[in-house]
Amino acid sequence: MSNCREFEDLLPLHAVGETGLDEALAVEEHLGGCPSCGAEVAAFRELSGSLRRELGDVPPVPGPTPAAPPLFLAGWRGMALAAGLLLAGILVGRWSMPEPPGMGIPTPVMNEARALSRPPAFSVFSPAARRFLSEAAQGEGRAISPARTQP
Amino acid sequence: MDALLRREEVDCLDSLLEKYRGHVWRLAYRFVQDADEAQDVTQDVLLTLCREAARLEPETRLAAWLTRVTSNAALNAGRGRATRRRYHQAAAAEPRRRGLDPEAGLVGMKLRRALAALPRGQRAAVTLRLLEEKTFREIAETFGVTEGTVKVQFARGLRRLRLEMEENRSERS
Numbered sequence: 001m002s003n004c005r006e007f008e009d010l011l012p013l014h015a016v017g018e019t020g021l022d023e024a025l026a027v028e029e030h031l032g033g034c035p036s037c038g039a040e041v042a043a044f045r046e047l048s049g050s051l052r053r054e055l056g057d058v059p060p061v062p063g064p065t066p067a068a069p070p071l072f073l074a075g076w077r078g079m080a081l082a083a084g085l086l087l088a089g090i091l092v093g094r095w096s097m098p099e100p101p102g103m104g105i106p107t108p109v110m111n112e113a114r115a116l117s118r119p120p121a122f123s124v125f126s127p128a129a130r131r132f133l134s135e136a137a138q139g140e141g142r143a144i145s146p147a148r149t150q151p
Numbered sequence: 152m153d154a155l156l157r158r159e160e161v162d163c164l165d166s167l168l169e170k171y172r173g174h175v176w177r178l179a180y181r182f183v184q185d186a187d188e189a190q191d192v193t194q195d196v197l198l199t200l201c202r203e204a205a206r207l208e209p210e211t212r213l214a215a216w217l218t219r220v221t222s223n224a225a226l227n228a229g230r231g232r233a234t235r236r237r238y239h240q241a242a243a244a245e246p247r248r249r250g251l252d253p254e255a256g257l258v259g260m261k262l263r264r265a266l267a268a269l270p271r272g273q274r275a276a277v278t279l280r281l282l283e284e285k286t287f288r289e290i291a292e293t294f295g296v297t298e299g300t301v302k303v304q305f306a307r308g309l310r311r312l313r314l315e316m317e318e319n320r321s322e323r324s
Contacts, residue, residue, distance in 0.1 A: 012309040013302055016280070018287065040313075047313050051281050054259035055266070059186055061176045 003030070004037055011037060015044030164204060167213075168197050174214065175221050181282045182225030182274075184263050192228050196221045218293045222279070226271050265315040273308030276301050 007030055013019050014027045031038045172193065179192035199220055207216065266274060275294070279285040280301075287305070291298040 009303055009306040012306040043313055044309055048281055050258060051262055054262050055184060055282055058177045058180045061173045062190060
């Protein structure tokens, strides 16, 4: 017990297996007769285990920040612009398409068939959504909210 | 020709940064235990590398050089009061961020605090030996000191941490 101070710096090293052979033998001999130093070594082992366990994890390296989209394409403005362009494209395409020939089928029947085969305009949009999209197409779009797109 | 050489140097530097970014980040995080702070340290160290690359001696071991520069930068990072407060807040929020019971992260938080409060040499020795798994010889070579010095710093650091944790435990009970 009297020479415990001599082992002060050796005990933490011994606990993590970092003493040389001579030092390790001397520490072991001392521990044989000194329960309090034995308890210290056990505490240092426990502590180094806790450090590794609690602070050992490192999160992955953060990747490079993705480039932000141009301001006019960001957020709801971008969505509104894309929806407006899509809608305008559909309407222009539909109105500029020549009528297909009737292939000898009587005109009323042909008209009926065409009416059935064409999807009605704005079939997927509610009136509120239609109003919103046309406003967006004219550059006056507002934020999309669920209430505005519900029928 | 000059432009070509410069281009090659830039490419070389790019690949160096890419190669060592993970090493610097991991080491910085080990010391500061906070992602934002580690990111700041990483950027500082990589900037230092860009500035110093041309002046390094040809025989410099870059990994060891980066370990020294990163350790020093990270040890200096938590000095300000505001930084320390942010550090403690981040440490307290960490278990919640990871979806754990805050009580379960209490030991980790106390260990972070106790480790951050150690003197620089002791903190470097304990962090590099236990968390980064460097040998005492590697640590000694990195900082240009003797292996004996690193061992003493490690032993005193671990002893101080133990006392700190014991005090915490007795305060709680």
